[in-house]
Amino acid sequence: MRFEHETLAQRVCFAPGEAAVAVRAEAKRLGGSRVMVIAATAEADLAEKVTAELPVVLRHEEVVMHVPVASAERARTAAAAHDVDLLVSIGGGSTTGLAKAVALTSGLPIVAVPTTYAGSEATSVWGLTEEARKTTGVDARVLPRAIVYDATLTLSLPVPMSVASGLNALAHCVDSLWAPRTDPVDQTLAGEGIRALATGLPAVASAPAGLEGREQVLYGAYLSALAFSSAGSGLHHKICHVLGGAYDLPHAQTHAVVLPYVLAFNAPAAPDAERRIAHSLGAPSALEGLQRLRHAVDAPKALRDHGFQEADIDDAVQAILEVVPASNPRPVTPNALRQLLRAAWQGADPLTLSGEES
Known part of the structure:
Protein backbone atom coordinates (compact mmCIF):
# COMPACT_ATOMS: atom_id res chain seq x y z
CA MET A 1 0.00 0.00 0.00
CA LEU A 155 -35.53 22.73 7.84
CA SER A 156 -36.78 25.40 5.44
CA LEU A 157 -35.06 23.73 2.49
CA PRO A 158 -37.89 22.18 0.45
CA VAL A 159 -37.82 18.41 -0.01
CA PRO A 160 -37.11 18.52 -3.78
CA MET A 161 -34.12 20.81 -3.22
CA SER A 162 -32.98 18.71 -0.23
CA VAL A 163 -33.06 15.63 -2.45
CA ALA A 164 -31.15 17.26 -5.29
CA SER A 165 -28.57 18.73 -2.90
CA GLY A 166 -28.13 15.42 -1.10
CA LEU A 167 -27.66 13.55 -4.37
CA ASN A 168 -25.06 16.14 -5.34
CA ALA A 169 -23.22 15.12 -2.17
CA LEU A 170 -23.62 11.46 -3.15
CA ALA A 171 -22.02 12.33 -6.49
CA HIS A 172 -18.99 13.67 -4.60
CA CYS A 173 -18.67 10.26 -2.94
CA VAL A 174 -19.06 8.23 -6.11
CA ASP A 175 -16.66 10.38 -8.12
CA SER A 176 -14.11 10.20 -5.30
CA LEU A 177 -13.80 6.44 -5.74
CA TRP A 178 -12.14 6.79 -9.16
CA ALA A 179 -11.00 10.43 -9.27
CA PRO A 180 -7.38 11.20 -10.27
CA ARG A 181 -5.94 11.41 -6.72
CA THR A 182 -8.13 8.85 -4.95
CA ASP A 183 -6.59 6.85 -2.11
CA PRO A 184 -7.80 4.40 0.57
CA VAL A 185 -8.65 7.24 2.96
CA ASP A 186 -10.82 8.99 0.38
CA GLN A 187 -12.52 5.71 -0.48
CA THR A 188 -13.32 5.00 3.16
CA LEU A 189 -14.76 8.48 3.65
CA ALA A 190 -16.80 8.10 0.48
CA GLY A 191 -18.21 4.75 1.53
CA GLU A 192 -19.38 6.06 4.89
CA GLY A 193 -20.71 9.19 3.21
CA ILE A 194 -22.81 7.10 0.83
CA ARG A 195 -24.20 5.10 3.75
CA ALA A 196 -25.14 8.24 5.70
CA LEU A 197 -26.75 9.92 2.69
CA ALA A 198 -28.69 6.79 1.76
CA THR A 199 -29.97 6.64 5.35
CA GLY A 200 -30.77 10.33 5.70
CA LEU A 201 -32.32 11.28 2.36
CA PRO A 202 -35.36 8.98 2.58
CA ALA A 203 -35.94 10.23 6.12
CA VAL A 204 -35.88 13.84 4.91
CA ALA A 205 -38.27 13.01 2.09
CA SER A 206 -40.75 11.22 4.37
CA ALA A 207 -40.44 13.45 7.44
CA PRO A 208 -39.16 16.90 6.35
CA ALA A 209 -39.62 18.42 9.81
CA GLY A 210 -37.47 15.79 11.50
CA LEU A 211 -33.88 16.54 12.41
CA GLU A 212 -32.42 13.03 12.44
CA GLY A 213 -32.54 12.59 8.68
CA ARG A 214 -31.19 16.07 8.03
CA GLU A 215 -28.31 15.52 10.46
CA GLN A 216 -27.38 12.30 8.66
CA VAL A 217 -27.42 14.10 5.32
CA LEU A 218 -25.26 16.93 6.68
CA TYR A 219 -22.82 14.37 8.07
CA GLY A 220 -22.74 12.52 4.76
CA ALA A 221 -22.31 15.75 2.82
CA TYR A 222 -19.32 16.68 4.99
CA LEU A 223 -17.66 13.29 4.46
CA SER A 224 -18.35 13.47 0.74
CA ALA A 225 -16.66 16.84 0.50
CA LEU A 226 -13.60 15.63 2.41
CA ALA A 227 -13.22 12.73 0.01
CA PHE A 228 -13.81 14.88 -3.06
CA SER A 229 -11.41 17.62 -1.97
CA SER A 230 -8.62 15.07 -1.67
CA ALA A 231 -9.46 12.81 -4.61
CA GLY A 232 -10.18 15.55 -7.14
CA SER A 233 -12.76 15.86 -9.91
CA GLY A 234 -13.68 12.70 -11.77
CA LEU A 235 -15.69 12.30 -14.95
CA HIS A 236 -19.01 13.13 -13.29
CA HIS A 237 -17.88 16.52 -12.01
CA LYS A 238 -16.15 17.43 -15.25
CA ILE A 239 -19.41 16.81 -17.11
CA CYS A 240 -21.50 18.78 -14.64
CA HIS A 241 -19.09 21.72 -14.46
CA VAL A 242 -19.25 22.11 -18.24
CA LEU A 243 -23.03 21.81 -18.31
CA GLY A 244 -23.52 24.24 -15.45
CA GLY A 245 -21.11 26.88 -16.72
CA ALA A 246 -21.99 26.72 -20.40
CA TYR A 247 -25.76 26.30 -20.18
CA ASP A 248 -26.51 27.85 -16.77
CA LEU A 249 -28.14 24.66 -15.50
CA PRO A 250 -29.06 24.39 -11.80
CA HIS A 251 -26.09 22.90 -9.97
CA ALA A 252 -27.63 20.32 -7.64
CA GLN A 253 -30.29 19.10 -10.07
CA THR A 254 -27.71 18.64 -12.82
CA HIS A 255 -25.54 16.49 -10.56
CA ALA A 256 -28.55 14.50 -9.39
CA VAL A 257 -29.60 13.71 -12.97
CA VAL A 258 -26.17 12.89 -14.40
CA LEU A 259 -24.94 10.65 -11.56
CA PRO A 260 -26.64 7.34 -12.49
CA TYR A 261 -25.44 7.62 -16.08
CA VAL A 262 -21.80 8.12 -15.11
CA LEU A 263 -22.11 5.28 -12.60
CA ALA A 264 -23.60 2.98 -15.23
CA PHE A 265 -20.82 3.92 -17.65
CA ASN A 266 -17.86 3.54 -15.27
CA ALA A 267 -18.96 0.76 -12.91
CA PRO A 268 -18.18 -2.19 -15.24
CA ALA A 269 -14.58 -0.97 -15.47
CA ALA A 270 -14.20 -0.23 -11.74
CA PRO A 271 -15.31 -3.40 -9.89
CA ASP A 272 -13.78 -2.47 -6.52
CA ALA A 273 -15.55 0.90 -6.50
CA GLU A 274 -18.76 -0.73 -7.68
CA ARG A 275 -18.68 -3.23 -4.80
CA ARG A 276 -18.01 -0.50 -2.25
CA ILE A 277 -20.92 1.61 -3.49
CA ALA A 278 -23.24 -1.41 -3.53
CA HIS A 279 -22.24 -2.34 0.03
CA SER A 280 -22.81 1.20 1.30
CA LEU A 281 -26.23 1.26 -0.36
CA GLY A 282 -27.10 -2.20 0.92
CA ALA A 283 -27.86 -3.45 -2.58
CA PRO A 284 -26.71 -6.27 -4.89
CA SER A 285 -25.22 -3.73 -7.30
CA ALA A 286 -24.25 -0.08 -7.15
CA LEU A 287 -26.63 1.02 -9.90
CA GLU A 288 -29.54 -0.95 -8.46
CA GLY A 289 -28.93 0.62 -5.05
CA LEU A 290 -28.68 4.13 -6.48
CA GLN A 291 -31.82 3.73 -8.56
CA ARG A 292 -33.69 2.34 -5.57
CA LEU A 293 -32.67 5.38 -3.54
CA ARG A 294 -33.55 7.78 -6.35
CA HIS A 295 -36.99 6.23 -6.67
CA ALA A 296 -37.58 6.44 -2.91
CA VAL A 297 -36.85 10.18 -2.84
CA ASP A 298 -38.36 11.10 -6.23
CA ALA A 299 -35.05 12.36 -7.63
CA PRO A 300 -34.70 14.68 -10.64
CA LYS A 301 -34.88 12.53 -13.76
CA ALA A 302 -33.84 14.33 -16.96
CA LEU A 303 -31.64 17.23 -18.04
CA ARG A 304 -34.35 18.46 -20.39
CA ASP A 305 -36.47 19.21 -17.31
CA HIS A 306 -33.83 21.70 -16.15
CA GLY A 307 -33.11 23.72 -19.28
CA PHE A 308 -30.64 21.61 -21.27
CA GLN A 309 -31.48 21.46 -24.98
CA GLU A 310 -30.99 18.42 -27.20
CA ALA A 311 -29.41 20.68 -29.82
CA ASP A 312 -26.57 21.49 -27.39
CA ILE A 313 -25.42 17.90 -26.89
CA ASP A 314 -22.75 17.88 -29.61
CA ASP A 315 -21.20 21.16 -28.43
CA ALA A 316 -21.23 19.90 -24.84
CA VAL A 317 -19.48 16.70 -25.90
CA GLN A 318 -16.58 18.65 -27.40
CA ALA A 319 -16.22 20.85 -24.32
CA ILE A 320 -16.30 17.89 -21.93
CA LEU A 321 -13.78 15.86 -23.92
CA GLU A 322 -11.21 18.60 -23.30
CA VAL A 323 -11.37 18.03 -19.53
CA VAL A 324 -12.00 14.28 -19.13
CA PRO A 325 -9.52 12.88 -16.57
CA ALA A 326 -6.94 10.60 -18.14
CA SER A 327 -7.36 8.25 -15.17
CA ASN A 328 -11.06 7.56 -15.78
CA PRO A 329 -11.64 3.81 -15.42
CA ARG A 330 -13.08 3.56 -18.92
CA PRO A 331 -12.04 5.36 -22.13
CA VAL A 332 -14.36 8.24 -22.97
CA THR A 333 -14.92 8.62 -26.70
CA PRO A 334 -17.11 11.22 -28.40
CA ASN A 335 -19.71 8.58 -29.22
CA ALA A 336 -19.80 7.21 -25.67
CA LEU A 337 -20.14 10.69 -24.20
CA ARG A 338 -22.82 11.61 -26.72
CA GLN A 339 -24.81 8.52 -25.74
CA LEU A 340 -24.40 9.35 -22.05
CA LEU A 341 -25.60 12.93 -22.47
CA ARG A 342 -28.51 11.93 -24.67
CA ALA A 343 -29.66 9.36 -22.12
CA ALA A 344 -29.38 11.95 -19.33
CA TRP A 345 -31.25 14.50 -21.46
CA GLN A 346 -34.07 12.02 -22.06
CA GLY A 347 -34.09 10.53 -18.56
CA ALA A 348 -33.62 7.08 -20.12
CA ASP A 349 -32.89 3.94 -18.13
CA PRO A 350 -29.17 4.19 -17.22
CA LEU A 351 -28.84 0.42 -17.63
CA THR A 352 -28.80 1.10 -21.36
CA LEU A 353 -25.28 2.52 -20.91
CA SER A 354 -23.70 -0.21 -18.83
CA GLY A 355 -23.22 -2.53 -21.76
CA GLU A 356 -22.39 0.05 -24.41
CA GLU A 357 -19.09 -0.09 -26.21
CA SER A 358 -17.01 3.09 -26.08
Whole structure:
Protein backbone atom coordinates (compact mmCIF):
# COMPACT_ATOMS: atom_id res chain seq x y z
CA MET A 1 0.00 0.00 0.00
CA ARG A 2 1.63 3.23 -1.16
CA PHE A 3 -0.13 6.59 -1.29
CA GLU A 4 -0.02 10.19 -0.05
CA HIS A 5 -3.00 11.81 1.64
CA GLU A 6 -3.23 15.39 2.85
CA THR A 7 -5.67 16.19 5.65
CA LEU A 8 -7.06 19.71 5.45
CA ALA A 9 -6.73 22.02 8.47
CA GLN A 10 -10.25 22.99 9.40
CA ARG A 11 -12.41 23.18 12.52
CA VAL A 12 -15.83 21.52 12.18
CA CYS A 13 -18.66 22.14 14.63
CA PHE A 14 -21.90 20.17 14.60
CA ALA A 15 -24.19 22.35 16.71
CA PRO A 16 -27.90 21.57 16.23
CA GLY A 17 -29.98 24.59 17.24
CA GLU A 18 -26.90 26.57 18.29
CA ALA A 19 -25.56 28.11 15.08
CA ALA A 20 -25.48 31.64 16.48
CA VAL A 21 -23.51 30.58 19.56
CA ALA A 22 -21.06 28.50 17.55
CA VAL A 23 -20.52 31.19 14.90
CA ARG A 24 -19.88 33.80 17.58
CA ALA A 25 -17.29 31.52 19.19
CA GLU A 26 -15.54 30.84 15.88
CA ALA A 27 -15.50 34.53 14.93
CA LYS A 28 -13.93 35.36 18.28
CA ARG A 29 -11.37 32.57 17.92
CA LEU A 30 -10.35 33.93 14.52
CA GLY A 31 -10.14 37.51 15.77
CA GLY A 32 -12.93 38.83 13.57
CA SER A 33 -13.66 42.47 14.38
CA ARG A 34 -14.99 43.64 11.01
CA VAL A 35 -17.21 40.93 9.61
CA MET A 36 -18.66 40.64 6.11
CA VAL A 37 -21.76 38.43 6.04
CA ILE A 38 -22.48 36.83 2.68
CA ALA A 39 -26.02 35.50 2.30
CA ALA A 40 -28.54 35.61 -0.53
CA THR A 41 -31.56 37.85 -0.19
CA ALA A 42 -33.79 34.84 0.43
CA GLU A 43 -31.74 33.95 3.50
CA ALA A 44 -31.17 37.46 4.81
CA ASP A 45 -33.46 37.03 7.83
CA LEU A 46 -31.82 33.74 8.77
CA ALA A 47 -28.38 35.28 8.40
CA GLU A 48 -29.42 38.21 10.58
CA LYS A 49 -30.40 35.86 13.38
CA VAL A 50 -27.23 33.78 13.15
CA THR A 51 -24.91 36.81 13.09
CA ALA A 52 -26.83 39.24 15.30
CA GLU A 53 -24.06 39.37 17.92
CA LEU A 54 -21.14 39.71 15.52
CA PRO A 55 -19.34 42.96 14.67
CA VAL A 56 -20.82 43.09 11.17
CA VAL A 57 -19.69 45.96 8.94
CA LEU A 58 -21.17 44.67 5.69
CA ARG A 59 -24.04 42.40 4.63
CA HIS A 60 -23.62 41.30 1.02
CA GLU A 61 -26.64 39.73 -0.71
CA GLU A 62 -25.58 39.50 -4.37
CA VAL A 63 -25.25 35.72 -4.66
CA VAL A 64 -25.41 34.23 -8.17
CA MET A 65 -25.27 30.58 -9.21
CA HIS A 66 -21.89 29.42 -10.56
CA VAL A 67 -20.21 32.62 -9.22
CA PRO A 68 -19.78 34.87 -12.27
CA VAL A 69 -16.45 36.71 -12.29
CA ALA A 70 -18.18 40.10 -12.33
CA SER A 71 -20.16 39.21 -9.21
CA ALA A 72 -16.99 38.03 -7.48
CA GLU A 73 -15.21 41.28 -8.34
CA ARG A 74 -18.00 43.36 -6.81
CA ALA A 75 -17.84 41.33 -3.61
CA ARG A 76 -14.05 41.68 -3.46
CA THR A 77 -14.28 45.43 -3.95
CA ALA A 78 -16.91 45.74 -1.22
CA ALA A 79 -14.82 43.71 1.23
CA ALA A 80 -11.77 45.88 0.62
CA ALA A 81 -13.76 49.11 0.91
CA HIS A 82 -15.08 48.08 4.34
CA ASP A 83 -11.70 46.82 5.60
CA VAL A 84 -13.19 43.39 6.33
CA ASP A 85 -11.14 40.91 8.39
CA LEU A 86 -13.53 37.92 8.46
CA LEU A 87 -16.06 36.43 6.05
CA VAL A 88 -19.15 34.57 7.29
CA SER A 89 -21.08 32.75 4.56
CA ILE A 90 -24.59 31.51 5.27
CA GLY A 91 -26.29 29.52 2.55
CA GLY A 92 -25.67 26.92 -0.12
CA GLY A 93 -22.86 26.23 -2.54
CA SER A 94 -23.20 29.50 -4.46
CA THR A 95 -22.92 31.50 -1.25
CA THR A 96 -19.89 29.55 -0.06
CA GLY A 97 -18.44 29.86 -3.55
CA LEU A 98 -18.68 33.64 -3.47
CA ALA A 99 -16.95 33.77 -0.09
CA LYS A 100 -14.21 31.59 -1.56
CA ALA A 101 -13.85 33.96 -4.49
CA VAL A 102 -13.22 36.82 -2.05
CA ALA A 103 -10.80 34.74 0.00
CA LEU A 104 -8.92 33.65 -3.13
CA THR A 105 -7.60 37.16 -3.74
CA SER A 106 -7.63 38.56 -0.21
CA GLY A 107 -6.65 35.64 2.01
CA LEU A 108 -9.50 36.52 4.39
CA PRO A 109 -10.62 33.66 6.67
CA ILE A 110 -14.09 32.18 6.21
CA VAL A 111 -16.58 30.78 8.69
CA ALA A 112 -19.05 28.77 6.62
CA VAL A 113 -22.59 28.02 7.78
CA PRO A 114 -24.21 25.68 5.22
CA THR A 115 -27.97 25.60 4.75
CA THR A 116 -27.85 22.95 2.00
CA TYR A 117 -25.83 19.79 1.43
CA ALA A 118 -23.51 21.20 -1.23
CA GLY A 119 -20.27 20.34 0.60
CA SER A 120 -18.28 23.27 -0.80
CA GLU A 121 -17.55 24.41 2.75
CA ALA A 122 -15.24 21.42 3.34
CA THR A 123 -13.10 21.76 0.22
CA SER A 124 -10.27 23.94 -1.01
CA VAL A 125 -11.85 23.97 -4.47
CA TRP A 126 -13.02 27.26 -5.99
CA GLY A 127 -15.04 27.90 -9.15
CA LEU A 128 -15.75 30.99 -11.27
CA THR A 129 -17.75 31.41 -14.46
CA GLU A 130 -16.99 33.83 -17.27
CA GLU A 131 -18.37 33.88 -20.83
CA ALA A 132 -20.26 30.61 -20.30
CA ARG A 133 -17.13 28.75 -19.17
CA LYS A 134 -16.62 27.54 -15.62
CA THR A 135 -13.06 27.45 -14.32
CA THR A 136 -12.16 25.59 -11.13
CA GLY A 137 -9.01 25.37 -9.11
CA VAL A 138 -7.58 24.35 -5.76
CA ASP A 139 -6.10 26.85 -3.31
CA ALA A 140 -5.57 26.58 0.44
CA ARG A 141 -6.71 30.19 0.89
CA VAL A 142 -10.31 29.36 0.03
CA LEU A 143 -10.76 26.54 2.54
CA PRO A 144 -13.04 27.88 5.30
CA ARG A 145 -11.22 27.98 8.63
CA ALA A 146 -14.36 26.77 10.37
CA ILE A 147 -17.68 25.17 9.50
CA VAL A 148 -20.78 25.36 11.67
CA TYR A 149 -23.33 22.66 10.84
CA ASP A 150 -26.77 23.21 12.34
CA ALA A 151 -29.44 20.89 10.95
CA THR A 152 -32.21 23.24 12.07
CA LEU A 153 -31.03 25.72 9.43
CA THR A 154 -31.92 23.20 6.71
CA LEU A 155 -35.53 22.73 7.84
CA SER A 156 -36.78 25.40 5.44
CA LEU A 157 -35.06 23.73 2.49
CA PRO A 158 -37.89 22.18 0.45
CA VAL A 159 -37.82 18.41 -0.01
CA PRO A 160 -37.11 18.52 -3.78
CA MET A 161 -34.12 20.81 -3.22
CA SER A 162 -32.98 18.71 -0.23
CA VAL A 163 -33.06 15.63 -2.45
CA ALA A 164 -31.15 17.26 -5.29
CA SER A 165 -28.57 18.73 -2.90
CA GLY A 166 -28.13 15.42 -1.10
CA LEU A 167 -27.66 13.55 -4.37
CA ASN A 168 -25.06 16.14 -5.34
CA ALA A 169 -23.22 15.12 -2.17
CA LEU A 170 -23.62 11.46 -3.15
CA ALA A 171 -22.02 12.33 -6.49
CA HIS A 172 -18.99 13.67 -4.60
CA CYS A 173 -18.67 10.26 -2.94
CA VAL A 174 -19.06 8.23 -6.11
CA ASP A 175 -16.66 10.38 -8.12
CA SER A 176 -14.11 10.20 -5.30
CA LEU A 177 -13.80 6.44 -5.74
CA TRP A 178 -12.14 6.79 -9.16
CA ALA A 179 -11.00 10.43 -9.27
CA PRO A 180 -7.38 11.20 -10.27
CA ARG A 181 -5.94 11.41 -6.72
CA THR A 182 -8.13 8.85 -4.95
CA ASP A 183 -6.59 6.85 -2.11
CA PRO A 184 -7.80 4.40 0.57
CA VAL A 185 -8.65 7.24 2.96
CA ASP A 186 -10.82 8.99 0.38
CA GLN A 187 -12.52 5.71 -0.48
CA THR A 188 -13.32 5.00 3.16
CA LEU A 189 -14.76 8.48 3.65
CA ALA A 190 -16.80 8.10 0.48
CA GLY A 191 -18.21 4.75 1.53
CA GLU A 192 -19.38 6.06 4.89
CA GLY A 193 -20.71 9.19 3.21
CA ILE A 194 -22.81 7.10 0.83
CA ARG A 195 -24.20 5.10 3.75
CA ALA A 196 -25.14 8.24 5.70
CA LEU A 197 -26.75 9.92 2.69
CA ALA A 198 -28.69 6.79 1.76
CA THR A 199 -29.97 6.64 5.35
CA GLY A 200 -30.77 10.33 5.70
CA LEU A 201 -32.32 11.28 2.36
CA PRO A 202 -35.36 8.98 2.58
CA ALA A 203 -35.94 10.23 6.12
CA VAL A 204 -35.88 13.84 4.91
CA ALA A 205 -38.27 13.01 2.09
CA SER A 206 -40.75 11.22 4.37
CA ALA A 207 -40.44 13.45 7.44
CA PRO A 208 -39.16 16.90 6.35
CA ALA A 209 -39.62 18.42 9.81
CA GLY A 210 -37.47 15.79 11.50
CA LEU A 211 -33.88 16.54 12.41
CA GLU A 212 -32.42 13.03 12.44
CA GLY A 213 -32.54 12.59 8.68
CA ARG A 214 -31.19 16.07 8.03
CA GLU A 215 -28.31 15.52 10.46
CA GLN A 216 -27.38 12.30 8.66
CA VAL A 217 -27.42 14.10 5.32
CA LEU A 218 -25.26 16.93 6.68
CA TYR A 219 -22.82 14.37 8.07
CA GLY A 220 -22.74 12.52 4.76
CA ALA A 221 -22.31 15.75 2.82
CA TYR A 222 -19.32 16.68 4.99
CA LEU A 223 -17.66 13.29 4.46
CA SER A 224 -18.35 13.47 0.74
CA ALA A 225 -16.66 16.84 0.50
CA LEU A 226 -13.60 15.63 2.41
CA ALA A 227 -13.22 12.73 0.01
CA PHE A 228 -13.81 14.88 -3.06
CA SER A 229 -11.41 17.62 -1.97
CA SER A 230 -8.62 15.07 -1.67
CA ALA A 231 -9.46 12.81 -4.61
CA GLY A 232 -10.18 15.55 -7.14
CA SER A 233 -12.76 15.86 -9.91
CA GLY A 234 -13.68 12.70 -11.77
CA LEU A 235 -15.69 12.30 -14.95
CA HIS A 236 -19.01 13.13 -13.29
CA HIS A 237 -17.88 16.52 -12.01
CA LYS A 238 -16.15 17.43 -15.25
CA ILE A 239 -19.41 16.81 -17.11
CA CYS A 240 -21.50 18.78 -14.64
CA HIS A 241 -19.09 21.72 -14.46
CA VAL A 242 -19.25 22.11 -18.24
CA LEU A 243 -23.03 21.81 -18.31
CA GLY A 244 -23.52 24.24 -15.45
CA GLY A 245 -21.11 26.88 -16.72
CA ALA A 246 -21.99 26.72 -20.40
CA TYR A 247 -25.76 26.30 -20.18
CA ASP A 248 -26.51 27.85 -16.77
CA LEU A 249 -28.14 24.66 -15.50
CA PRO A 250 -29.06 24.39 -11.80
CA HIS A 251 -26.09 22.90 -9.97
CA ALA A 252 -27.63 20.32 -7.64
CA GLN A 253 -30.29 19.10 -10.07
CA THR A 254 -27.71 18.64 -12.82
CA HIS A 255 -25.54 16.49 -10.56
CA ALA A 256 -28.55 14.50 -9.39
CA VAL A 257 -29.60 13.71 -12.97
CA VAL A 258 -26.17 12.89 -14.40
CA LEU A 259 -24.94 10.65 -11.56
CA PRO A 260 -26.64 7.34 -12.49
CA TYR A 261 -25.44 7.62 -16.08
CA VAL A 262 -21.80 8.12 -15.11
CA LEU A 263 -22.11 5.28 -12.60
CA ALA A 264 -23.60 2.98 -15.23
CA PHE A 265 -20.82 3.92 -17.65
CA ASN A 266 -17.86 3.54 -15.27
CA ALA A 267 -18.96 0.76 -12.91
CA PRO A 268 -18.18 -2.19 -15.24
CA ALA A 269 -14.58 -0.97 -15.47
CA ALA A 270 -14.20 -0.23 -11.74
CA PRO A 271 -15.31 -3.40 -9.89
CA ASP A 272 -13.78 -2.47 -6.52
CA ALA A 273 -15.55 0.90 -6.50
CA GLU A 274 -18.76 -0.73 -7.68
CA ARG A 275 -18.68 -3.23 -4.80
CA ARG A 276 -18.01 -0.50 -2.25
CA ILE A 277 -20.92 1.61 -3.49
CA ALA A 278 -23.24 -1.41 -3.53
CA HIS A 279 -22.24 -2.34 0.03
CA SER A 280 -22.81 1.20 1.30
CA LEU A 281 -26.23 1.26 -0.36
CA GLY A 282 -27.10 -2.20 0.92
CA ALA A 283 -27.86 -3.45 -2.58
CA PRO A 284 -26.71 -6.27 -4.89
CA SER A 285 -25.22 -3.73 -7.30
CA ALA A 286 -24.25 -0.08 -7.15
CA LEU A 287 -26.63 1.02 -9.90
CA GLU A 288 -29.54 -0.95 -8.46
CA GLY A 289 -28.93 0.62 -5.05
CA LEU A 290 -28.68 4.13 -6.48
CA GLN A 291 -31.82 3.73 -8.56
CA ARG A 292 -33.69 2.34 -5.57
CA LEU A 293 -32.67 5.38 -3.54
CA ARG A 294 -33.55 7.78 -6.35
CA HIS A 295 -36.99 6.23 -6.67
CA ALA A 296 -37.58 6.44 -2.91
CA VAL A 297 -36.85 10.18 -2.84
CA ASP A 298 -38.36 11.10 -6.23
CA ALA A 299 -35.05 12.36 -7.63
CA PRO A 300 -34.70 14.68 -10.64
CA LYS A 301 -34.88 12.53 -13.76
CA ALA A 302 -33.84 14.33 -16.96
CA LEU A 303 -31.64 17.23 -18.04
CA ARG A 304 -34.35 18.46 -20.39
CA ASP A 305 -36.47 19.21 -17.31
CA HIS A 306 -33.83 21.70 -16.15
CA GLY A 307 -33.11 23.72 -19.28
CA PHE A 308 -30.64 21.61 -21.27
CA GLN A 309 -31.48 21.46 -24.98
CA GLU A 310 -30.99 18.42 -27.20
CA ALA A 311 -29.41 20.68 -29.82
CA ASP A 312 -26.57 21.49 -27.39
CA ILE A 313 -25.42 17.90 -26.89
CA ASP A 314 -22.75 17.88 -29.61
CA ASP A 315 -21.20 21.16 -28.43
CA ALA A 316 -21.23 19.90 -24.84
CA VAL A 317 -19.48 16.70 -25.90
CA GLN A 318 -16.58 18.65 -27.40
CA ALA A 319 -16.22 20.85 -24.32
CA ILE A 320 -16.30 17.89 -21.93
CA LEU A 321 -13.78 15.86 -23.92
CA GLU A 322 -11.21 18.60 -23.30
CA VAL A 323 -11.37 18.03 -19.53
CA VAL A 324 -12.00 14.28 -19.13
CA PRO A 325 -9.52 12.88 -16.57
CA ALA A 326 -6.94 10.60 -18.14
CA SER A 327 -7.36 8.25 -15.17
CA ASN A 328 -11.06 7.56 -15.78
CA PRO A 329 -11.64 3.81 -15.42
CA ARG A 330 -13.08 3.56 -18.92
CA PRO A 331 -12.04 5.36 -22.13
CA VAL A 332 -14.36 8.24 -22.97
CA THR A 333 -14.92 8.62 -26.70
CA PRO A 334 -17.11 11.22 -28.40
CA ASN A 335 -19.71 8.58 -29.22
CA ALA A 336 -19.80 7.21 -25.67
CA LEU A 337 -20.14 10.69 -24.20
CA ARG A 338 -22.82 11.61 -26.72
CA GLN A 339 -24.81 8.52 -25.74
CA LEU A 340 -24.40 9.35 -22.05
CA LEU A 341 -25.60 12.93 -22.47
CA ARG A 342 -28.51 11.93 -24.67
CA ALA A 343 -29.66 9.36 -22.12
CA ALA A 344 -29.38 11.95 -19.33
CA TRP A 345 -31.25 14.50 -21.46
CA GLN A 346 -34.07 12.02 -22.06
CA GLY A 347 -34.09 10.53 -18.56
CA ALA A 348 -33.62 7.08 -20.12
CA ASP A 349 -32.89 3.94 -18.13
CA PRO A 350 -29.17 4.19 -17.22
CA LEU A 351 -28.84 0.42 -17.63
CA THR A 352 -28.80 1.10 -21.36
CA LEU A 353 -25.28 2.52 -20.91
CA SER A 354 -23.70 -0.21 -18.83
CA GLY A 355 -23.22 -2.53 -21.76
CA GLU A 356 -22.39 0.05 -24.41
CA GLU A 357 -19.09 -0.09 -26.21
CA SER A 358 -17.01 3.09 -26.08
